[in-house]
Amino acid sequence: MKPVNNIVIVGGGTAGWLTAGVIAARHRGRQPHGFSVTLIESPNVPIIGVGEGTWPTLRTTLRTIGVSETDFFRQCDAAFKQGARFNRWTTGAVDDGYYHPLMLPHGFARLNLVPHWLLDASGSFCDAVTPQGRLCDEGLAPKTIATPEYEGPANYAYHLDAGKFSSFLQAHCCDTLGVRHVLADVTDVRMADNGDVAAVDTAQAGMIEGDLFIDCTGFKALLIDGAMKVPFRSLTDTLFCDTALAVQVPHDDPTDPVACHTISTAQTAGWIWDIGLPTRRGVGHVFSSSHISADEAERELRAYIGPKADGLTVRRIPIRSGHRETFWKNNVVAVGLAAGFLEPLEASAIVLIELSAKMIAEQMPACREVMDVVARRYNETSHYRWGRIVDFLKLHYSLTRRTDSDFWRDNQRPETIPDRLRDLMELWRYQSPWLHDEFDRAEEVFPAASYQYVLYGMGHRTAALPGAHDAEAELARRAWRDNKAQTARMMSALPRHRDLLNKIAEHGMQPI
Known part of the structure; x- marks a missing residue:
């Protein structure tokens, strides 16, 4: 038996350091017995550094690896995120907009409120089932300064400075979790007779051997592509956006309000993200170069920002929409951009890193003899997640x-819509998304509630069957009342987002 003890991560950034932290924390007890995590990072390759939106899963991840939430906020220029607002996605009108909040609809575990809401459908679905859209409208935080770290009455994720986040994770991994950090450029990959990677040669640190190699080298995909020759599956026939323009917009005043949600505003051939941090906004335009030129896209971006766009430098970032045909081959696993990338419309990049790292850590093969079994399971789950x-x-x-x-017309062509989604959309003409639509799998990344928020936020109407849900009518009425009461309580009790961020910076949150 050849035990899997030496984990080598090639590449840093959020993917590398988050993966290192999750694995090292999970297997910390094995370190005195020979288990090690080594991260090799080139001193000459900058990180992409624009993944600034996260999911609530990051709270669990940071807590699990032992990070103080107060330190995270202070060192990563972080802010709270309670969902996303999509403007001008349905009709393009100025007043066209809806929320995808992070809180589930009231009573979601026991009752589907959609059929009852459809009988009336007055007001937005989001406001009818959760307080979170109202909290975002009013710029309120999801918790108070007295709420312990990682807890809160409203569900939340984070906005963060991706560059600072990588440095923060690096310090925690090296100082607390025992990760070995090697600053070196990989010059060659040595292969074993069985097709595994045996070691990597580096210019500054010589040869580094490993039992399991994790490729976090970004779009370069040094191991999964360069060594393992795993093909890339393009998805540009479904998701057309292939370029992003990113810019950092400073606040006019340090007391300016900070939005507690991502703002996504549709454009001629794509959309603009707007993410609020304590010291600045991260703004970017994701677009299809087949439908608009980069110069035209930049003009739309600068027009969105307004007069303060003058003098700001815009970065252009190519988007290769798709993923590897295999994510784990032999003893190489691709995580982050090396595995693939999809436009950041729902902030899926970091959560895919989290889910990948968690599964690798939890199913870490004891020895090489079982690695292929683990790899097959990992690949099946990963393909499902990326597809969803x-x-x-x-x-x-x-x-x-x-x-x-043409961009919006082309997106509605049936041949560009995946078969599974097309079947579900046909189903949702007559019944609303619910757990029976395969949203109860452990590998599910978006619950049925997320589909409900988007469908009914964008004006979709499911045929309501008369009398079909009469037995639940009183439960639904009680849920409406409870949601209104909860909304009123939270609106009166929660602080302004900027005020809470200032208090965290000055006083810190209550420790766990």
């Missing part, structure tokens, strides 16, 4: 009623 994210992203486009440009 593609479905969910495409849903935003396929529901649009915009016909003002």
Whole structure:
């Protein structure tokens, strides 16, 4: 038996350091017995550094690896995220907008409120079932300074400075979790007779051997592509956006309000993200170069920002929409951009890193003899997750009623919609998304509630069957009342987002 003890991660950034932290924390008790995590990072390759939106899963991840939430906020220029607002996605009108909040609909575990809401459908679905859209409208935080770290009455994720986040994770991994950090450029990959990677040669640190190699080298995909020759599966026939323009916009005043949600505003041939941090906003335009030129896209971006865009430098980032045909081959696993990338419409990049790292850590093969079994399970789960994210992203486009440009018209063509999503959309003409639609798998990344928020936020109407849900009518009425009461309580009790961020910086949160 050849035990798997030496884990070598090639590449840093968020993917590398988050993966290192999750694995090292999970197997910390094995370190005195020979288990090690080594991260090799080139001193000459900058990180992409624009993944600034996260999911609530990051709270659990940071807590699990032993990070103080107060330190995280202070060192990563972090802010709270309570969901996303999508503007001009349905009709393109100025007042066209809806929320995808992070809180589940009231009573979601026992009752599907959609059929009852459809009988009336007055007001937005989001406001009818959760307080979170109202909290975002009013710029309120999801918790108070007295709430312990990682807890809160409203579900939340984070906005963060990706560059600072990588440095923060690096310090925690090396100082607390025992990760070995090697600053070196990989010059060659040595292969074993069985097709595994045996070692990597580096210019500054010589040869580094390993039992399991994790490729976090970004789009370069040094190991999964360069050594393992795993093909890339393009998804540009479904998701057209292939370029991003990113810019950092400073606040006019340090007391400016900070939005507690991501703002996504549809454009002629793509959309603009707007993420609020304590010291600045991260703004970017994701677009299809087949439908608009980069110069035109930049003009739209600068027009969105307004006069303060003058003098700001815009970075251009290519998007290769798709993923590897195999994520784990032999003793190499691809994580992060090396595994693939999809446009950041629903902030799926970091959560895919989290889920990948968690599964690798939890199912770490004891020896090489069982690694291929673990790899097959990992690949099956990963393919499912990536497929469901593609479905969910495409849903935003396929529901649009915009016909003002080729981009929006092309997105509605049936042949660009994945088969599974097309079947579900046909189903949802007559019954609303619910757990029976395969949203109860452990590998599910978006629950049925997420589909409900997007569908009914964008004006979809499911045929309501008269009398079909009469037995639940009183439960639904009680849920409406409870949601209104909860909304009122939270609106009166929660602080302004900026105020809470200032208090965290000055006083810190209550420790766990």
